[in-house]
Amino acid sequence: MLGLGAAGFAAAPYLQRGLESFLGSAAGSDPTGLTGLLPNGGGFRYYSVASSVPHKNEQNYRLKVDGLVDRPATYTLDALRRLPQTRVVRDVQCVTGWRVPSTPFAGVKLSLLLDAAGVRPGAKAIRFTCFDGTYSESLTLPQARRDDVLVCLQMQDKPVTHSHGGPVRLYVAPMYFYKSAKWLSGISVTSDVQPGYWEERGYDVDAWVGRSNGRSDTPTV
Ligand SMILES: Nc1nc2c(c(=O)[nH]1)N[C@H]1C(S)=C(S)[C@@H](COP(=O)(O)O)O[C@H]1N2
Numbered sequence: 710m711l712g713l714g715a716a717g718f719a720a721a722p723y724l725q726r727g728l729e730s731f732l733g734s735a736a737g738s739d740p741t742g743l744t745g746l747l748p749n750g751g752g753f754r755y756y757s758v759a760s761s762v763p764h765k766n767e768q769n770y771r772l773k774v775d776g777l778v779d780r781p782a783t784y785t786l787d788a789l790r791r792l793p794q795t796r797v798v799r800d801v802q803c804v805t806g807w808r809v810p811s812t813p814f815a816g817v818k819l820s821l822l823l824d825a826a827g828v829r830p831g832a833k834a835i836r837f838t839c840f841d842g843t844y845s846e847s848l849t850l851p852q853a854r855r856d857d858v859l860v861c862l863q864m865q866d867k868p869v870t871h872s873h874g875g876p877v878r879l880y881v882a883p884m885y886f887y888k889s890a891k892w893l894s895g896i897s898v899t900s901d902v903q904p905g906y907w908e909e910r911g912y913d914v915d916a917w918v919g920r921s922n923g924r925s926d927t928p929t930v
């Protein structure tokens with residue numbers, strides 16, 4: 710029913726031609742894991758590849774930074790809040806065509822956490838993991854160090870809700886929204902790019918909005 714796998718991929722070329730009307734009728738074959746519409750979601754759709762996700766709060770949320778670093782660290786929500794916060798306002802764009810214009814996201818620059826951890830020479834990429842137990846994402850180190858890549862505590866100027874991946878999600882402003890891992894729990898510095906959940910299923914690691922079709926094996930015309 711969720712249209713994952715082959716059926717979802719078959720729909721992708723249509724989606725890339727931007728057939729909004731097709732999208733309207735094809736929510737069930739969304740290839741990136743649509744599981745429902747958010748009531749009063751302001752244009753957002755709720756995505757989770759995991760069928761249930763534990764709730765985390767002040768007390769039990771932890772973000773681990775490890776891998777090829779000199780100073781591995783574990784942050785509580787409070788520790789993240791006490792770091793300098795950055796706010797960016799950009800359009801959100803899913804590969805399947807839906808878009809939410811001018812959405813504020815705020816949190817800690819990923820580059821700040823990487824500098825605090827001390828990235829070792831030879832490191833090339835980041836692997837992100839999530840407390841849904843399933844999803845993962847990746848960025849190259851230069852991508853991860855951009856000023857518009859945030860470890861977000863706020864979305865739409867409110868704490869990130871559970872549905873949107875709270876209490877902490879990633880926001881990769883220049884890329885398709887699948888890069889913005891929800892329920893973020895791990896940031897691991899790696900020697901090579903380890904493709905994330907959708908990337909293992911054919912989507913681009915370099916998911917620049919407008920300069921990528923979101924899928925590496927689909928011819929670009
Ligand atoms: N952990 C996790 N993060 C995820 C996803 C997911 O299924 N699980 N889906 C991605 C996709 S494809 C999109 S479009 C956005 C959707 O974010 P939203 O549910 O806040 O609208 O989350 C991204 N991050």
Ligand SMILES: [Mo]
Pocket residue numbers: 741756803804805886887
């Ligand atoms: Mo998506």
